[in-house]
Amino acid sequence: MKPATNYALFLPDKIYVExxxxxxxxxxxxxxxxxxxxxxHVPTLDxxxxxxxxxxxxxxxxxxxFLRLCPGxxxxxxxxxxxxxxAAGCDLGCSYCILQAYLNVPTTTLYTNxxxxxxxxxxxxxxxxxxxxxxxxxxxxxxxxxxxxxAWSGDLVTYFAGQNNAIIELKSKNTHIDHFVHLPHRRxxxxxxxxxxxxxxxxxxxxxxxxxxxxAAAVEVQKAGFRxxxxxxxxxxxxxxxxxxxxxxxxxxxxxxxANIAWISLGALRYPPVLDxxxxxxxxxxxxxxxxxxxxxxxxxxxxxxxRIEMFAKMYNWIRGYSNDVFVYLCMESDDIWRRSxxxxxxxxxxxxxxxxxxxxx
Amino acid sequence: xxxxxxxxxxxxxxxxxxxxxxLNPVSTDPGLVASITAIGLAQPLRLQKRLxxxxxxVSGFQRFAAARAAGLESLPAFVYNSDVDSLQLYEWVLAEKxxxxxxxALQASCAITRLRTDFSRSDEEIIRRFFPxxxxxxxxxLLSLYAPLQRLELPLQLLLLQDEISIxxxxxxxxxxxxxxxxxxxxxxxxxxGKNRQREFWLLLTDIERLxxxxxxxxxxxxxxxxxxxxxxxxxxxKSDKLKLALMHLRYPAYSAALDRxxxxxxxxxxxxxxxxxxxxxxxxDQFQVDFSFRSAxxxxxxxxxxxxxxxxxxxxxxxxxx
Numbered sequence: 001m002k003p004a005t006n007y008a009l010f011l012p013d014k015i016y017v018e019x020x021x022x023x024x025x026x027x028x029x030x031x032x033x034x035x036x037x038x039x040x041h042v043p044t045l046d047x048x049x050x051x052x053x054x055x056x057x058x059x060x061x062x063x064x065x066f067l068r069l070c071p072g073x074x075x076x077x078x079x080x081x082x083x084x085x086x087a088a089g090c091d092l093g094c095s096y097c098i099l100q101a102y103l104n105v106p107t108t109t110l111y112t113n114x115x116x117x118x119x120x121x122x123x124x125x126x127x128x129x130x131x132x133x134x135x136x137x138x139x140x141x142x143x144x145x146x147x148x149x150x151a152w153s154g155d156l157v158t159y160f161a162g163q164n165n166a167i168i169e170l171k172s173k174n175t176h177i178d179h180f181v182h183l184p185h186r187r188x189x190x191x192x193x194x195x196x197x198x199x200x201x202x203x204x205x206x207x208x209x210x211x212x213x214x215x216a217a218a219v220e221v222q223k224a225g226f227r228x229x230x231x232x233x234x235x236x237x238x239x240x241x242x243x244x245x246x247x248x249x250x251x252x253x254x255x256x257x258x259a260n261i262a263w264i265s266l267g268a269l270r271y272p273p274v275l276d277x278x279x280x281x282x283x284x285x286x287x288x289x290x291x292x293x294x295x296x297x298x299x300x301x302x303x304x305x306x307x308r309i310e311m312f313a314k315m316y317n318w319i320r321g322y323s324n325d326v327f328v329y330l331c332m333e334s335d336d337i338w339r340r341s342x343x344x345x346x347x348x349x350x351x352x353x354x355x356x357x358x359x360x361x362x
Numbered sequence: 363x364x365x366x367x368x369x370x371x372x373x374x375x376x377x378x379x380x381x382x383x384x385l386n387p388v389s390t391d392p393g394l395v396a397s398i399t400a401i402g403l404a405q406p407l408r409l410q411k412r413l414x415x416x417x418x419x420v421s422g423f424q425r426f427a428a429a430r431a432a433g434l435e436s437l438p439a440f441v442y443n444s445d446v447d448s449l450q451l452y453e454w455v456l457a458e459k460x461x462x463x464x465x466x467a468l469q470a471s472c473a474i475t476r477l478r479t480d481f482s483r484s485d486e487e488i489i490r491r492f493f494p495x496x497x498x499x500x501x502x503x504l505l506s507l508y509a510p511l512q513r514l515e516l517p518l519q520l521l522l523l524q525d526e527i528s529i530x531x532x533x534x535x536x537x538x539x540x541x542x543x544x545x546x547x548x549x550x551x552x553x554x555x556g557k558n559r560q561r562e563f564w565l566l567l568t569d570i571e572r573l574x575x576x577x578x579x580x581x582x583x584x585x586x587x588x589x590x591x592x593x594x595x596x597x598x599x600x601k602s603d604k605l606k607l608a609l610m611h612l613r614y615p616a617y618s619a620a621l622d623r624x625x626x627x628x629x630x631x632x633x634x635x636x637x638x639x640x641x642x643x644x645x646x647x648d649q650f651q652v653d654f655s656f657r658s659a660x661x662x663x664x665x666x667x668x669x670x671x672x673x674x675x676x677x678x679x680x681x682x683x684x685x
Binding site for chain 1: 614617620643645646647648685
C-alpha cells in the first residue's frame with residue numbers, strides 16, 4: 001500500500017478584489033466558481049495589507065509585464081524559459097518551496113487582467129515570429145492548483161493552439177485538468193507534473209495530490225493527445241533515495257508512452273541561504289536541511305557535487321532503461337556536472353534551448 | 363482608572379511574595395539600602411489593596427526589599443483600591459518600565475508569560491495591544507523568540523542580559539533541558555564563542571543530533587568531540603578549530619572525505635610555500651587554481667618542475683577524480 005498525502009481541495013474563504021479588476025471576466029468567473037467565499041473590495045493596493053489568513057486570495061491587476069525570461073543563475077546552463085506570471089503564491093505549502101522566501105505580494109495573488117496578458121503575448125510573439133518561446137506559468141505558482149475555480153487553463157490552451165512560435169507548459173503537482181483536457185490544443189500545450197520519490201512527496205509535499213493521483217491525471221491528458229513533461233525537481237537525497245526515485249520512474253513509464261513525453265528534467269534540491277532558516281522555522285519536522293548542502297558558485301546551497309552527480313547519473317540510466325528518445329535535461333547545472341552525470345552536455349544555455357525547442361516545435 | 367492615594371503603609375501589610383506585577387528577579391541593592399537608611403524612601407511605591415486587606419506591589423519591588431533591609435517599619439505609597447482592574451495596572455507597569463528604554467528580553471519574556479497565564483490574553487492581543495507598550499515591534503516572530511526565555515538557566519540569562527548570546531540561540535536553548543542548556547553554556551565559555559560562532563556551532567550540533575538521533579550533550583561528551591574540549595594544552599581558538607573540523611566530518615561526511623583526500627594529495631605533491639593550489643570553495647566546481655611566485659628564471663624552472671612532477675605522479679588526475 002502506497003502512502004497517501006493529505007491533499008485537500010483548496011477553496012478560498014475570502015477573496016479580496018482590487019477595484020481595477022472588479023469587472024473583468026476572469027474575476028467574475030472566479031467569483032462565480034466560489035460563491036461561498038466572502039468577497040471584499042480593495043480600492044487600491046497602495047499600503048494595503050490583509051489580516052493573516054491562509055485561505056485568502058487576492059484578485060489583482062498585474063502591473064508589471066506578465067512575460068519574463070527566467071533569470072537563470074550564474075555560470076549554470078539555463079533552458080531560457082519564459083515565465084508567465086499569472087499568479088503569485090500557492091496553496092500546497094511544500095517545505096522546500098522557494099516562494100517562501102521570494103514573494104513580495106501581500107497574500108496569494110491571482111492576476112485577473114488577462115486581457116493585458118493576451119495583448120502582451122500577441123505583441124511579443126508577433127514581434128519576433130522567428131523566435132521560439134517555451135512559456136510556463138509554474139514559476140511563481142503551481143499552474144493548475146487554482147484552476148478548479150480560476151479556469152485559466154482553457155484560455156491558455158486555446159490561445160496557444162493558435163500560435164506557431166510558442167508553446168505553453170502547465171507545470172503542476174495538482175490534478176485539475178477538467179477545464180482544458182477536452183479542448184483542441186494542436187500540441188501547443190505541454191502538461192507537466194513535478195514528481196518526487198514517494199516518501200518525500202508524503203513528508204515534503206503533504207498537501208499535494210499523491211503520485212498515483214498525478215499520474216492518473218497525466219494518463220487522462222495523454223489520452224487527449226497532449227505532450228507531457230515530468231520534473232524531478234527538487235530531487236532530495238535521503239535514505240532509500242535510489243529505490244524511491246527508481247520506483248517513481250517505473251511508475252511513470254508503466255502508464256505513460258515515452259513518445260508522448262516532451263521532456264524530463266532533473267534538478268537537485270538547492271536554495272538561497274535565506275531559505276534555510278525559513279524551512280527550519282516553517283517546517284521544523286522536515287529533514288531536507290540535513291542534507292550535505294554546501295554553498296555553490298552561485299552562493300545557493302546545493303548538495304556536494306559528488307552526490308548530485310551520482311543522483312543525476314543513476315536517474316539518467318534508469319530513464320534510459322525505458323527509452324533512448326526521451327529528452328532528459330538538468331535544471332540549473334554547470335557544463336561539467338552535465339558531462340559527469342550524462343556523459344554529454346549542451347555546452348551552453350542556447351544549446352539547451354535549441355534541443356528543448358526541437359522537442360515541441362513541430 | 364482611579365487615581366492612587368498617597369498613604370503610609372506598614373511593611374508588614376505588604377505581601378512581598380505577590381509577584382503579579384514583577385518583571386525582574388527581586389534582589390537587595392546595597393546602595394539603595396544605604397540611601398534609604400540615610401534619607402528615607404525618596405520615591406513612594408505603588409501598591410494595590412487586595413480583598414484580603416493586604417497589599418501587593420505594583421511598582422517598587424527593589425525599593426521595598428531595600429526598605430526592609432534598612433529596617434523601615436512603614437513607607438509612603440500610592441495605593442490603588444482592590445477594584446482597580448489588574449490588567450489596567452499591568453498595562454501601566456509595562457508602559458512605566460519601558461518609558462526610558464524598551465524592556466529587555468527577559469522582562470519581555472516575563473510579561474508575555476504573565477499576560478498569557480495570569481491575564482489569559484491571546485498571543486494576537488499580546489502582539490497588537492501590549493507589544494507597543496513594551497516598545498517592541500508588533501511582530502509575531504518576536505513573541506516566539508521572547509516567550510520561552512523565562513525557561514533559561516541563570517548563567518544563560520546573565521549572558522543574555524550582557525548581550526553575549528543571541529536571542530535566537532537563547533530561545534532555542536530555552537526549549538532544551540537544564541542539562542543541555544548548561545552543556546552548551548560550558549562549550550560557549552570554554553571556546554569563548556562570539557555570537558556568529560555560537561550560531562555556527564549550534565547549527566552543526568543540532569543538525570548532527572538529528573542525523574544521529576542522539577542529543578548534542580551526549581555528542582559533546584564522547585569522542586571525537588569530548589577529548590577536544592577537555593584537552594588542556596589547547597587554546598580556546600585551537601579547540602574551536604579542532605571542534606569545528608570534527609563537527610564538519612560528522613555533518614558533511616562526503617565533503618569531508620573529499621577534503622581529506624585533497625589534503626593527502628597536497629602532502630604528496632610537496633608543494634613549496636611559493637606555490638598555492640586551491641580548489642573551488644567546497645569543491646563546488648571542477649576548477650583548481652594554481653599560483654606561484656618567482657624572482658629569477660631559475661626559480662621559475664624550479665616551480666615548473668614541481669608542477670611537472672605533480673603531473674608525472676598522476677596527482678592532477680587524482681585531483682580531477684575528487685570533483
